[in-house]
Structures are given as structure tokens and as C-alpha cells.
Amino acid sequence: MKPSFERCTKCILSASFPRIEFDENGVCNFCRNTFLFTAEDDVIEKAAKDIESLINEYRGKHEYDAVMCYSGGKDSTYTLMLAVQKYRLKVLSFTLDNGFMSQTAFDNISNVVDELGVDQITFRPSKKHMQAIIKASAFHPIYNAKSLTRISSVCNSCISIVNMMSLKIALEKNIPFILAGFTLGQIPVNSIIYKNNYQFLKESREAPLARLRDKAGKFIDDYFSIVDSLINEHTKYPSTLNLLCVEKLSEKQILEAVNSIGWVEPADVDGCSSNCRLNSFSNMVHEKTFGYNPYELELSRLIRKGLMTREEALEKIKDQPVEQQRAAMNELGIKEIDLDKLSQIYKK
């Protein structure tokens, strides 16, 4: 009889991960390269060169060179350091406050932007609106299930708002670059650099937005869309650059660097986040909906690249404090019984 495995014995992908298959040793098909079509190293090398040449072409020609999507977490802090210190960019830092940011993350943002000499703006949507978006994202099949293999639906909504607000800022201020602090694994290798062509991407967002509008309310367009008048003013769109994706760094190296400019690890977040108190709840919702943790793909890549041990990765996904989940549920007015529906929402 073929042995069964709950999780890959080499990385940490669960048996419930889409399209996963184990060999007789419990090694998954992702570790055996079944799904890697493009040679990752070649794409990264080309992206690094393209980033250099794009930055050299546009640096110093506008009020700001880049708007940085700055969450206050360790990865976006390191990205901001790269932008200022390595690429010598004049950056406008932008933070979305979803109402669940750790106070330590706010302190980190203030300390880091002061240390790096960067201008900073924070946008906080109304609590009523933000909570409606979070609840609709958690309890309704807003997004295509295929787009949620590496991110929870709640995180996806927050990041979509960040993407849209940063694009608005870039268009309004004529800023050529948008910087994000994603690591490879969080985003696909073919999206390290891309032109933020709003019209091109708009159609692909329409179906999930219609579902979100239906469940949360018409107000969502204020956060997830850009008015035609602003779009029509522009014939060129900013490029999004994920600077951290072309660096080969372990978490330890990132932590050492950000600690040196005053960044402190928050104590009130889960093992997979360094800024958001909602993350543990979002992960729990994802696990109940799909049967696996949304960080498995990202952490498994780090294991394969030798940048994290399997034990460290397991520790992270198991560090999901129940008290943080309950606190978030209390703030959102969600009851335990509501969670029972989660396993069915993508099965309807």
C-alpha cells in the first residue's frame, strides 16, 4: 500500500495543497520541479538588470522617484532601505492602516522613515468600510480560488487596496515607480517588474470586484478603483518593482539589517507576520476554507533555496495564537459558529 503523507517531507506543502502529489518518500511534485517551467534564476537575473536600467533612466526626474507600499513589516522595511541606500531613490512612503496594525509597526514606521529621511503618508479607510471588506472577503467566494494559493482572501483585499491607492498616488504625483516589499514565493517570478497598466488589468478585476461590491457595498469602488478622469489624464503608467525579489537573503540577514535602523519585532502578531494583528485570523480562515496555510508556498520556496530550514518554517505556520484570532473576531463581530461555513464557501 502506498504510504500517505500529511505534508511534503522536504518542504512544508500540505496534502490539501492544489495539484500536490507525493512520491514514495513523501517528496511533493513542487520539490521535484513539475510546475517550474521558467528557469527562475534566469528570470531573476534579467529582472535585476531591468530594475537597474529602469531606475537609471528615471531617477531624479520627478518630485519623487518612487512610492513605496510600506506596511511596517520587516520585508518592506528592508525594501525601503534598498530603495534609499542601494538604488538612491527619493521615496514617498505610503502605509495602509487597516485598523489591525500592531502599535509596534506604527512605531517602526516612524523610526525607519526618520532614520532613512523619507516622507511618509498613512491612509486609514473608515472602520465600518474596512470591516465590511474584511468580513466579505473571509466569508464569501470573492476571489478565484486559483489566485489564493499563496495569499489569504483577507490579505488579498488589503493588498488590492494598497496597490490601487499607491497607483492613485503615483498617477497624481507623476511618480514613475511603485515599490512593493514582496519576496519570491509571495509573488510569482514573472511579476518582479511590471507596468501597472490600469486599463489592461481592470477587466481582469471586474468579476471579483462585482462580487465584493455585492457583499460589502458600493463604497468599495472608492478603494479598489480609479476614476476615469485620473486615468484619462495619463498615457503612461508607473512600473511596479519588487526589489527584494532580486536579493538572495535569509530572514536572519533581513532582521539584522532592519534592526540596525531601529526596527523592532512586534510581540502581538503571528509567526508569519511582522506588522498585522489580523494575520492569524486570516490564516485560520484560509486553513478552514482550503485546508492549508497560505504561507506554505512562500516558506517552501525558502526551504528549497536553502534560506530557511523546514523546522523553522513549520514553527512559523504553527505560531498562530488563538487569542489573536479571537481578539480579531471580537473586533469584527464574528462568532465561532460563523466559522463553520468556511469549508463550504468555495464548494457551492
Place this chain on the structure above:
Amino acid sequence: MQQDIQEQLLEFICRNFMVEKDEIDIEKSLVDTGIIDSIGLIEISTFIQNKFGIMVKEEQMNRENFGSVVKIVKFIEIEIKK
């Protein structure tokens, strides 16, 4: 050549978005059929730039060129010949 481009594109889509070839209707939009989302469009655009050495201009990023596998293949063919 057309067949070769289509095969390479389909293989990329299958492996990258974890679908089987018979799940893809090459005449229909990959977004509308739920195979990719907006990041998927970006990935395909980067893939064809890297794989076929094509520079996709902003005005070429539209449904006419990226609306289906057939349309993407046609777009690649035209750009390669330029």
C-alpha cells in the same frame, strides 16, 4: 511556427497556473474562464517578453492581443516577424 508558439504558451500556462491542457479553451479569455487573474496577465506578458524577445508596449496591452490563447499566439507571431 504557430503550433510551436501555442505549445510553449500552453505549457507555460499549464505548469504556472496548475491546469491541464484540456481545461483551457484556447478561444476564450483566460481571465473569464477563471484560469488566471490580473497577476496572471502580468506573468504571461513577462513570459512572452522573456521567451520570445518581444517588447510589449503599453498600447499593446489590451484584450485584442491578450484576450485568449489564440489571440496571444497571433500577437506573438506578428511581433516576431517585425
